[in-house]
Amino acid sequence: xxxxLLWITLLLPGCKLFSTAERTxxxxxxxxDDQHLSxxxxxxxxxxxxxxxxxNFVNTNVIGLTNLMNWAQITELELEYGWETGGHxxxxxxxxxxxxxxxxxxxxxxxxxxxxxxxxPRSFALPRGQCPIQLYDMLTGLYQNIRGSSDFAMxxxxxxxxxxxxxxxxxxxxxxxxxxxxRGILNQEALIIIGFHRFDTDSDEYADSCPSPxxxxxxxxxKDLGLKVLPLAEAVSQ
Ligand SMILES: [Zn+2]
Numbered sequence: 001x002x003x004x005l006l007w008i009t010l011l012l013p014g015c016k017l018f019s020t021a022e023r024t025x026x027x028x029x030x031x032x033d034d035q036h037l038s039x040x041x042x043x044x045x046x047x048x049x050x051x052x053x054x055x056n057f058v059n060t061n062v063i064g065l066t067n068l069m070n071w072a073q074i075t076e077l078e079l080e081y082g083w084e085t086g087g088h089x090x091x092x093x094x095x096x097x098x099x100x101x102x103x104x105x106x107x108x109x110x111x112x113x114x115x116x117x118x119x120x121p122r123s124f125a126l127p128r129g130q131c132p133i134q135l136y137d138m139l140t141g142l143y144q145n146i147r148g149s150s151d152f153a154m155x156x157x158x159x160x161x162x163x164x165x166x167x168x169x170x171x172x173x174x175x176x177x178x179x180x181x182x183r184g185i186l187n188q189e190a191l192i193i194i195g196f197h198r199f200d201t202d203s204d205e206y207a208d209s210c211p212s213p214x215x216x217x218x219x220x221x222x223k224d225l226g227l228k229v230l231p232l233a234e235a236v237s238q
Contacts, residue, residue: 042199084231165193
């Protein structure tokens, strides 16, 4: 940008260049899958420090098992801190590997379990990204927002029934996520979803563990860019 253009832009914040940049800034959503206890112990305090709220996708049959969040923690995040809790099936089985009747009952019972704990599920994440076509109408009738498992550009108007996300992988530096966010800004995407699973797990066994310092760098970058961070259901309603 030339110096003169920059000068005009700074002087006239209502001018087209400035307002275009404002209008097209993507909203960032941080999702947390599979109720790992480390989400509550490591990620939640950092999210809170930055004033950000996230979306948990939980499997309601296994809540409270070893190294997983319990109901008190999950409900605390939604009811006291404004996080969103979304459905993710009872046990995290891929829906295409279940008999249709079993899959339908599974999805309905999972949502009911969330309701029974005073939660307000509006979003669903497909376990392993799989959804048999016969289930799609039922699922989109039960949930306003469906997140799959691959990453693609999401522009206005958003297709709330087929959302993508970038899943953080063990060993990634924060630069990989920062570049994804930067690309979303340059491409004028409406929504960027960054997904996490475990935190601070020192084991080669897991491909999805994010160190707290890396997570903090990602949140700091998002904040420094001035991007809005919201739970999924709120982000897609903007
Ligand atoms: Zn999952």
